Amino acid sequence: MKITVIHxxxxxxxTYTMTNTLLKKLRNSDTAVTEFFLPKxxxxxCIGCNSCFIKGEDHCPGAEKVQPIIKAMxxxxxxxxxxxxxxMEMSGAMKNLMDHxxxxxxxxxxxxxxxxxxAVTICSSxxxxxxxxxxxxxxxxxxxxxxxxxxxxxICSAMGVADLKPEKLEKMEHAAEKIAKKIRRxxxxxxxxxxxxxxxxxxxxxxxxxxxxxxxxxxEWWVSQGWTKKVRPWK
Numbered sequence: 373m374k375i376t377v378i379h380x381x382x383x384x385x386x387t388y389t390m391t392n393t394l395l396k397k398l399r400n401s402d403t404a405v406t407e408f409f410l411p412k413x414x415x416x417x418c419i420g421c422n423s424c425f426i427k428g429e430d431h432c433p434g435a436e437k438v439q440p441i442i443k444a445m446x447x448x449x450x451x452x453x454x455x456x457x458x459x460m461e462m463s464g465a466m467k468n469l470m471d472h473x474x475x476x477x478x479x480x481x482x483x484x485x486x487x488x489x490x491a492v493t494i495c496s497s498x499x500x501x502x503x504x505x506x507x508x509x510x511x512x513x514x515x516x517x518x519x520x521x522x523x524x525x526x527i528c529s530a531m532g533v534a535d536l537k538p539e540k541l542e543k544m545e546h547a548a549e550k551i552a553k554k555i556r557r558x559x560x561x562x563x564x565x566x567x568x569x570x571x572x573x574x575x576x577x578x579x580x581x582x583x584x585x586x587x588x589x590x591x592e593w594w595v596s597q598g599w600t601k602k603v604r605p606w607k
Contacts, residue, residue, distance in 0.1 A: 373398065376448035377407045378441065380455030380466030386496040386528045386536065391454045393544055394492065394524065397552035398450070406444045410465035413437065418471040428589060429475055438472045446485040450492070450555055451518065453509045457497035462505050470512045477515045478571050479578075481593040484605035486517035487568060490558045492551060494524040502527055517572075517605065519565045520558050522551050564606035576600065 375398065377391060395405060408414070415434025423431040432438055445451050455462040462470075475481055493509035495502040502525035510521040524547060530536045536544075564572075578584060579594040594600050 373400070373403050373450065374448045375403065375405045375450045375452065376444045377405060377452040377454070378445075378466070378469065379407065379409045380453065380463040382409050382412055384533075385456065386526075386530065386533055387454050387456045387494060389533050389536075390494050390496055390524060390526060390544055390548070391452060394452070394494070394548040394551060397548050398555060406448070408441055408444070410463065410469060413441070414465055414469050415472055417468055424472070424475040425480060425587060426589060432472065434472055438469075441469065442473060442476065442483075445489075446483050448489065450490050451513065452492045452494065453513070454494035455505060455509065457495055457500055457502050457505050460500060460504060462495075462509050466509065470509075473512070473516065478517055478575050479515075480587075480590050482517045482572075482605065484517075484597060486513075487519060487564050487606040488562050489513075489518045489520075490555050490562055491518045491521040492524055492555070493521060496526050496528045498531055499527060499529060501525075514567065515571075517568060519562055519568050519606070522554060524548070524551055568606065572599075572605070 375395070379388060379391070381387065415437035419433065421433065429435060429439065453466065455466045458464070476483055491513045493506040495505040503523065506523035506525045510523055513521050526544060526547065528536060528540055530540065576594070576599055579591055580600050584591045597603060599605065
């Protein structure tokens with residue numbers, strides 16, 4: 373099993389501990405884990421130049437940092453995104469990376485590999501709800517075609533790992549074990565969801581219409597993949 377982890381923060385706090393707990397449940401002799409820590413391993417801010425859309429992703433000013441991450445995601449069986457709850461959202465570094473991935477949304481040039489992934493989004497918070505942040509990160513992955521995304525939020529009632537109470541650690545272990553079991557069941561036979569297919573057909577129709585001529589890069593991508601004919605990314 374190949375796992376790619378993108379940490380939305382550089383410090384190894386509660387959210388990192390949650391991710392590490394899940395990784396321990398998933399690891400075996402065949403597991404390979406690739407990790408990226410933001411903002412260190414990420415690109416500078418997206419400047420909205422549209423180069424990734426119009427000219428291609430290699431023309432992005434941040435391509436040197438963006439492409440190794442997106443390729444690691446496409447090669448993985450499992451993708452994990454984690455971020456502490458920063459003002460009720462994912463960290464700015466994580467959001468910035470997601471901005472750089474916009475060209476891989478189903479509206480533009482989705483990768484067929486993403487339709488066969490399983491993913492997890494992880495978030496801890498000291499007291500505010502953490503579920504919104506996990507759902508926000510999950511939304512990004514779903515728009516990239518990932519069919520199955522599990523959310524792992526936790527209100528830790530602590531400012532750091534040292535402050536975690538035993539019952540919180542027990543809850544973390546239990547939740548990680550449940551998600552690990554679901555992942556192991558899904559990785560052998562991931563299936564595109566109804567939502568995946570619906571969005572694909574909506575934007576397939578768009579790419580086949582005369583209106584798609586505004587961006588030849590996107591149109592050529594869909595044609596080259598065979599998606600304007602009978603080929604489908606989830607098969």
